[in-house]
Amino acid sequence: MLYSSKRKDLLTFNMAAVQLWITYAILLCTPTVQSLKWLSLASIPSSLSESQMEGIEDLCSRLTGLERRQKKVCRQHISMMSGVMNGANMSIIECQNQFKDRRWNCSMVDEHTIFGDIVNKGTREAAYIHAITAAGVSFAVTKGCSRGELSGCGCDVSKVGEMNGFTWAGCSDNALYGTAFSKKFTDARERVKNTNGRSLMNLHNNQAGREVVLKNMKTECKCHGVSGSCEVKTCWRSLPSFKQVGQILKQSFDGATEVKSKKKSQVGRMQLIPSSRKLKPFEVDDLVYLKDSPDFCEKNSTLGSLGTHGRECNKTSKNIDGCDLMCCGRGYRTIIEHVTDRCNCKFYWCCFVKCEECIKRVVRNICL
Structure with a gap:
């Protein structure tokens, strides 16, 4: 009876959640x-x-x-x-x-x-x-x-x-x-x-x-x-x-x-x-x-x-994703970020992977 009661409560809860959605x-x-x-x-x-x-x-x-x-x-x-x-x-x-x-x-x-x-x-x-x-x-x-x-x-x-x-x-x-x-x-x-x-x-x-x-x-x-x-x-x-x-x-x-x-x-x-x-x-x-x-x-x-204000663009591209077209001629600003990423990963037997942490320089171009 206890199992049935819990199951009924769970079904009631699920249906209430569905009703809410x-x-x-x-x-x-x-x-x-x-x-x-x-x-x-x-x-x-x-x-x-x-x-x-x-x-x-x-x-x-x-x-x-x-x-x-x-x-x-x-x-x-x-x-x-x-x-x-x-x-x-x-x-x-x-x-x-x-x-x-x-x-x-x-x-x-x-x-x-x-x-x-x-x-x-x-x-x-x-x-x-x-x-x-x-x-x-x-x-x-x-x-x-x-x-x-x-x-x-x-x-x-x-x-x-x-x-x-x-x-x-x-x-x-x-x-x-x-x-x-x-x-x-x-x-x-x-x-x-x-x-x-x-x-x-x-x-x-x-x-x-x-x-x-x-x-x-x-x-x-x-x-x-x-x-x-x-x-x-x-x-x-x-x-x-x-x-x-x-x-x-x-x-x-x-x-x-x-x-x-x-x-x-x-x-x-x-x-x-x-x-x-x-x-x-x-x-x-x-x-x-x-x-x-x-x-x-x-x-x-x-x-x-x-x-396209604030959109990222590709400085070197001549296509629609390039800064000239994406930014509609308004220009763009370049920001430099330093992000931490995993690098020089090695697999050790058995069975795990060990990585170093590297600082990566990321250049982003943002439409004005």
């Missing part, structure tokens, strides 16, 4: 006009179990960061919401990693709007954010299914039997399932109003992100046999690394196509076309944008720009 998230998800309000779900611990989320009365309706159709998807697939939270988190981190040397470095403006109003401006930055977040949900849900962390899905069961020279075995990542769920969830808001150029742009870039995940799936194999021979070879399909997804989308960001919206016919639906005949037609996995980006030199919270 959900309340916090609801406060963060204050109504805004931006199309990616659901990214505020990144504030909820993605480690919450399905039973914990189901224990919150009408959780999906209380998350005001979700659009009406997204709340419906949430109720229908409550187990997938931890995948959505994971996808939101990894997308924010990867975006910041890819743009750390740019004027716009994907910084979180605040916990309410995450990236600020830049997601609504039809720029290249908005294109990348939509693509990486849609890819993030696709990736996280697919991985969660493969690891058995999400109920109602699993490995790709179509990858069975023998092929030319190998046998399908192991757990192939079911990227088609993850992609389908991502489309259903991330496109929900835009499908309601896909008659304007910006919604069409967002839908296209969402799909571009998912296409990068699908097109970069890889086949991994393992040999089985005596002394390293490959008498039997088993293979399975795996997702690319999310870093690779972020890099490919970064290349698409740099080569994005400027577009405009146009009616297919007098009574037809709107479609996106290149803004100039000089521009090449865009593919399904290309990023597209409607408006030029601001320069991001000065702080503008509504645009999601923190400015």
